[in-house]
Amino acid sequence: MQELQQRILQDGDILPGGVVRVERFLNHRVDTALACHIGQAFADAFRNDQIDCILTVEASGIIFAMTTALAMGELPVIIAKKGQRRNLGDDVYTADVFSFTHQTTSTIHVGKRCLEKGQRVLLIDDFLANGCALLGLIDIVKKSGATLEGAGIVIEKGFQHGGQEIRDMGIRLESLAIVDSMTDDSLTFRD
Numbered sequence: 043m044q045e046l047q048q049r050i051l052q053d054g055d056i057l058p059g060g061v062v063r064v065e066r067f068l069n070h071r072v073d074t075a076l077a078c079h080i081g082q083a084f085a086d087a088f089r090n091d092q093i094d095c096i097l098t099v100e101a102s103g104i105i106f107a108m109t110t111a112l113a114m115g116e117l118p119v120i121i122a123k124k125g126q127r128r129n130l131g132d133d134v135y136t137a138d139v140f141s142f143t144h145q146t147t148s149t150i151h152v153g154k155r156c157l158e159k160g161q162r163v164l165l166i167d168d169f170l171a172n173g174c175a176l177l178g179l180i181d182i183v184k185k186s187g188a189t190l191e192g193a194g195i196v197i198e199k200g201f202q203h204g205g206q207e208i209r210d211m212g213i214r215l216e217s218l219a220i221v222d223s224m225t226d227d228s229l230t231f232r233d
């Protein structure tokens with residue numbers, strides 16, 4: 043997505059260790075017009091897949107899950123919650139997610155009453171690095187008996203293994219910007 047790539051080059055920053063900072067327009071201070079264009083791009087990519095609902099994980103994924111759901115015709119959005127969620131009760135699907143960035147493991151939860159068997163699910167998230175968050179969501183979809191139609195990612199870090207692993211599983215993965223390589227002051231995108 044040209045607009046997104048241009049914006050990353052213009053307003054993104056690079057941290058040592060292969061981290062892209064995008065908090066001035068994407069996941070902290072949110073450019074809502076860009077967020078809507080991102081939602082429309084995912085809606086266009088999955089328009090023929092009869093998606094019933096969108097599943098994401100808190101926090102930043104919610105922004106793009108919402109804009110995608112609205113662009114696809116006001117679909118429901120299910121937000122996997124992190125940490126202990128007593129108010130969801132025991133009636134939950136869970137998956138453990140290791141964060142390479144934060145070096146921590148957290149458990150994500152989705153209430154069983156929120157994700158129904160047979161529903162056609164699209165996963166949306168902001169970043170894909172090693173793929174742990176996405177693998178956790180995939181695990182939850184499997185446990186629920188819903189049907190996974192694919193995943194949409196705003197920024198994939200192509201130099202980490204998550205994207206390849208997900209594609210090798212036969213899952214359709216649409217990333218709007220794939221960062222192929224980074225140095226301390228520049229980055230390149232895959233065509």
Ligand code: G4P
Pocket residue numbers: 060061062063064065100101102103140141142143144168169170171172173174175176199204
């Ligand atoms: P993985 O899920 O693909 O394995 O990735 P990883 O554990 O490395 O990512 C953990 C968190 O770090 C995720 O946010 C992810 O969005 C974020 N992240 C990964 N790489 C980058 C990056 O280059 N730049 C930025 N800005 N973020 C990155 P989170 O902490 O789980 O959730 P959220 O609350 O920020 O949404």
